[in-house]
Each structure stands twice: as C-alpha cells, then as structure tokens.
Amino acid sequence: MADFEQKLTALEAVVEKLERGDLxxxxxxxxxEEGVKLSDACKKELEAAEGKIQVLVERGSRMVATDLDVAGEEDDE
Known part of the structure; x- marks a missing residue:
C-alpha cells in the first residue's frame, strides 16, 4: 500500500504546482500528463482493493483475502 501513498503524494504535488499557475x-x-497517469494508477489500485473487500464480504465468516486479477492491469506502470 506504500506504493499507493507515494503515487497519491506525487499527484498532490503535481496539483499544487499546477494550481500556482506560474509554469x-x-x-x-x-x-x-503526469497527473493523469498518477490518477489512473491510483484508481486501478483502489479498484483492486475494492475487489478484495468485496471478496471478503461475500465469504462472510470465512474471511480470506484473495488477490484478484483486475482486467487491464499492467505491471510497472
């Protein structure tokens, strides 16, 4: 999850720079463009986490985390 936080922090820095308007x-x-890529990467990680949560909820008392294969997921983005 540290990777997600790093991407989110980088995205926040991009937004702050753009909001200054001095570029x-x-x-x-x-x-x-960098911000869009970071936003997309964060969205994919959130969707994967949501899928894991759904699996846990559906399994009820047998709560076991399972990695899900998210369609369109690419390594090293």
Whole structure:
C-alpha cells in the first residue's frame, strides 16, 4: 500500500504546482500528463482493493483475502 501513498503524494504535488499557475504552457501540459497517469494508477489500485473487500464480504465468516486479477492491469506502470 506504500506504493499507493507515494503515487497519491506525487499527484498532490503535481496539483499544487499546477494550481500556482506560474509554469510555462509546456511545463503545465507535461505535469498534467503526469497527473493523469498518477490518477489512473491510483484508481486501478483502489479498484483492486475494492475487489478484495468485496471478496471478503461475500465469504462472510470465512474471511480470506484473495488477490484478484483486475482486467487491464499492467505491471510497472
């Protein structure tokens, strides 16, 4: 989960830089693209966590965490 927090922190830093408004257009576009990639990566991790929670809830008293294969999941994004 540390990876998720690192990505989220990086995304927050990107947003702060963009909100300042003191960047060139090229830098702003580059940062925006980076932010979109970070946002997508965070969303995939949240969806995977949600899937694990659903499995736990569905199994009731036999709560066992199971890794789910999330469609479209790519390694080293």
């Amino acid at each position: 060139s257009l090229d830098d702003s576009v580059r940062l925006f």
